Amino acid sequence: MTTAEMTKKELKLSKMADNLESSPILVLSKAVNEKIAAGENVFNLTVGDFNPKIFPIPTALTEEIISAYNAGLTNYPPTGGLPELKQAISRYVKRKGNMEYSTSEVTVTGGARPLIYGVYQTLLDPGDTVLFPVPSWNNHYYSHLAHCKQQMIETTAENNFMITADDLRPHIQSANLLALCSPQNPSGTCFTKEQLEDICDLVLEENNRRGPNEKPVYVLYDQIYWILTHGDVEHVNPVLLRPEIKDYTINIDGISKAFAATGVRIGWATGPEKIISKLGVVITHMGAWAPKPEQSACAKYLDREDEVDEYLTEMKKKxxxxxxxxxxxxxxxxxEGFKVDAISPQAAMYLTIQLDLVGLTPQGSSKLTNPKEVNEFILSKAGMALVPFYGFGASDDSSWFRLSVGTTSMKMIDQCLAKLKVALDELS
Ligand SMILES: Cc1ncc(COP(=O)(O)O)c(C=O)c1O
Structure with missing residues (x-):
């Protein structure tokens, strides 16, 4: 036996890692990128990201980042974030969202993802139950990473894919965390005031029912897209509608989407001091701080009120x-009679569209039997790359898709719709 044979072992992983599903969205993106690399003309409407040539970050933010590096701010940032950034965030959420959070109720990380991971770790024990709607973004991964049970509830087009208190009521007694997102990824739709008020009342009623030593139902309110509402749509937040729920609510926010700054990596959570301070410790052990120069730059930028407002007006319009x-x-x-539809856009950079094409037959091919085949047909014939809602946990037969405009120029849209029409025309 050679030495190499003697030492060869099966590389066993943890059960958690072994059972971690790979994201259908990443699989799809890979297929799309391969087509693009092969020179095919693809309208990539899959990504929850921005093309920096079309949606650059604010120039003043870039300048502040460069000067922070030049000033040598390259050592560790403090746990929970630079005090001046926490102050700026506290002012920003008050000014733009009328939310009152002191600096001890704010913690900063490298984008919003570590916050969500950290909130699950901070609040939940293995075996606890997380309640969340589907389609939704990544809750099934975060609950898997935290060894939690998942209670998913499928939402419908009738409610713009936003969950209601009636949907949640049968499950609330077994829940430890209710994970909500508004404006929501993937639907680009928002809770109405009444919808969210009813949900808050349900949570408060449940927490009043529980004994003093029982863990309450917490609310993770991911509002990373809240600045990007369109038309007369108004963003709503649980804490503003029902102040009593502030004790149980952690808001997730950041600059990634509002300022097209997905690669800059600044996120923040606001919530009760006890939770926020422990969350800061959890994040410290992960080392998932936001880079210090970016923190310093963001602190200065958020206070430049006129420039921020001007940028956001332009961003939202685009x-x-x-x-x-x-x-x-x-x-x-x-x-014109084609079996497609769309839900009026409310927020973020997502449009919910329907391609109700199962049962139709492309020329010279066999019948489309499921949404996966519909997706492939639209990609190959119209060059349109979309993410099916089943990629966000909806059922496999859902005919709804997410269309993201973060990498789209206006000129591309006419070309894309024209190609789609040609593709639809060949179905019988
Ligand atoms: C709903 C939602 N929350 C959080 C995030 C993560 O944001 P970040 O890039 O700041 O980690 C995303 C990113 O796509 C998102 O869609």
Missing amino acids: ISDRLNAFYNGFKALRQ
Whole structure:
């Protein structure tokens, strides 16, 4: 036996890692990128990201980041974030969202992801139950990483894919965490005031029912897209609607989406001091701080109120022009008799569209039998890359898809809709 043979072992992983599903979205993105690399003309509408050439970060933020590096701010940042950034965040959420959080109720990390991971770790024990709607973004991964049970509830187009108190009621007594997101990824839709009030009342009623030594139901409220509402849509937050729920609510936020700064990596959570301070410790052990120069730059930038407002007005206009162009295009195709539809865009850079094409047959090919085949047909014939809602946990037969405009120029939209029409025309 050679030495190499003697030492060869099966590389066993933890059960958690072994059972961690790979993301269908990443698999899809890989297929799309391969097509692009092979020179195919693909409209990549899959990513929850921005093309920096179309959506650059604010120039003033870039300048502040460079000067922070030049000033040598390259050692460890303090646990929970630079005090001046926490102060700036506290002012920013008050000014833009009317939310009152002191600096001890704010913690900063490298983007929003570590916060969500950290909240699960801070609040939940193995075997606890996380209640969340589907389609939704990544809750099944975070609950898996925290060894929790998952209670998923499928939402419907009738409610714009936003969960209601009636949907949640049968499950609330067994829940330890209710994970909500508004504006929601993937649907680009928001809770109405009434919908969210009813959910808050349900949570408060449940927490009043529980004994003093029982863990309450916590609410993780992911509002990373809240600044990006369109038209007359208003973002709502549990704490503003029902102040009593502040004790149980952790808000997730950051600059990734509002300022097209997904690669800059600044996220923050606001919530009760006890939870926020422990969350800061959990994050410290992960080393998932936001880079110090970016923190310093963000602190200075958020206080430049006029520049921030000017940037956000422009950002929102660019996104909503694109969403409306796609929305109108889908509605026009529907009027022409094609089996497609769209939900009026409310927020973020996502449009919910329907391709109800199962049962139809492309020329010279066999019948489309499921949404996966519909997706492949649209990609190959219209060059349109979308994410099916089943990629976000909806059922496999859901005919709804997410269309992201973060990498789209206005010119591309007409070309894309024209190609889609040709593809739809060949179905019988
Ligand atoms: C709903 C939602 N929350 C959080 C995040 C993570 O944001 P970040 O890039 O700041 O980690 C995303 C990213 O796509 C998201 O869609």
